[in-house]
Amino acid sequence: MDIKKQQNPVYESVAKQITELIKSGELQQGDKLPSERNLAEKFKVSRSSVREAIKALVHKNLVESKRGDGTYICAHIDADIIEAFTEAFADQKKRLSDIFQFRKVIEPQIAALAAISIDDETLNRMKVIVCNQEIRIRSGQGAGDLDTEFHLEIAKASGNSIFPDMMEALSKIIKESRSQSLQNTTRLQKSMTAHFDLLKAFEKHDSALAQKIMRQHIEDVESAATGSDSL
Known part of the structure; x- marks a missing residue:
């Protein structure tokens, strides 16, 4: 999907799509996220947009960054938190x-x-x-x-x-x-x-x-x- 067609800030679209992957089970709790480069290619955006999206997800305690290792989906994420985060993007849009x-x-x-x-x-x-x-x-x-x-x-x-x-x-x-x-x-x-x-x-x-x-x-x-x- 080309997220540039989405009517909200690019980094928010990336964060939302990563959240949807977690919600759907394609990304499991504890999984390591693909690299910034791979995510940028997947979503057809710049690496800086991916970086901002990850920052937003870290702030919401959906992912955690480990220095020198990468970014991981947080363990024990409550489904209600994911749902609330998804709804928040709609409100921001x-x-x-x-x-x-x-x-x-x-x-x-x-x-x-x-x-x-x-x-x-x-x-x-x-x-x-x-x-x-x-x-x-x-x-x-x-x-x-x-x-x-x-x-x-x-x-x-x-x-x-x-x-x-x-x-x-x-x-x-x-x-x-x-x-x-x-x-x-x-x-x-x-x-x-x-x-x-x-x-x-x-x-x-x-x-x-x-x-x-x-x-x-x-x-x-x-x-x-x-x-x-x-x-």
């Missing part, structure tokens, strides 16, 4: 979908208003944020806080005082769609390209273009985060 639906409804319109109202000072501040974001990404550092700051600046530039208040209040929820575990090189590059394109639209005060770029940006991020694209 729905929550992530709801977050992106919210962003697609709200943020394109905020960007459209920002393009009309933005001043040079705000635009220059945004440019600094985006440039710093690019520097961090190129050096392999996380830049989620700058991503949040950039989108908040757009809300402030809209000229509507409610939007930045709303974005700040919901920042913890929206942060889930920017989780470091959902990051990959292609997603980050697409995000940076979209941010630079938004800056150009703001410079031109092109409301329709800003709205279009923001919507496509969020759709691209959603595809990369859920594994529904071909990346």
Whole structure:
């Protein structure tokens, strides 16, 4: 099965499928998991996605990693724990979908208003944020806080005082769609390209273009985060 067709984060899909193998009995308690490389080939994903999936399973006490030996299915796993873990993935899938639906409804319109109202000072501040974001990404550092700051600046530039208040209040929820575990090189590059394109639209005060770029940006991020694209 190609899990990239599943509508939830890739590492969660991997973790869910491993859980299903345990539930079905194909993997028994005490069994050693195949290597990261073999699992990556089996599920057609990157080894980093497999690594994140194993971390999630370790956290839920479904598997245990033994240094220098490998990862094993924990002994004496309660069937109710496996069932609850499987249900939790379904809840996470729905929550992530709801977050992106919210962003697609709200943020394109905020960007459209920002393009009309933005001043040079705000635009220059945004440019600094985006440039710093690019520097961090190129050096392999996380830049989620700058991503949040950039989108908040757009809300402030809209000229509507409610939007930045709303974005700040919901920042913890929206942060889930920017989780470091959902990051990959292609997603980050697409995000940076979209941010630079938004800056150009703001410079031109092109409301329709800003709205279009923001919507496509969020759709691209959603595809990369859920594994529904071909990346």
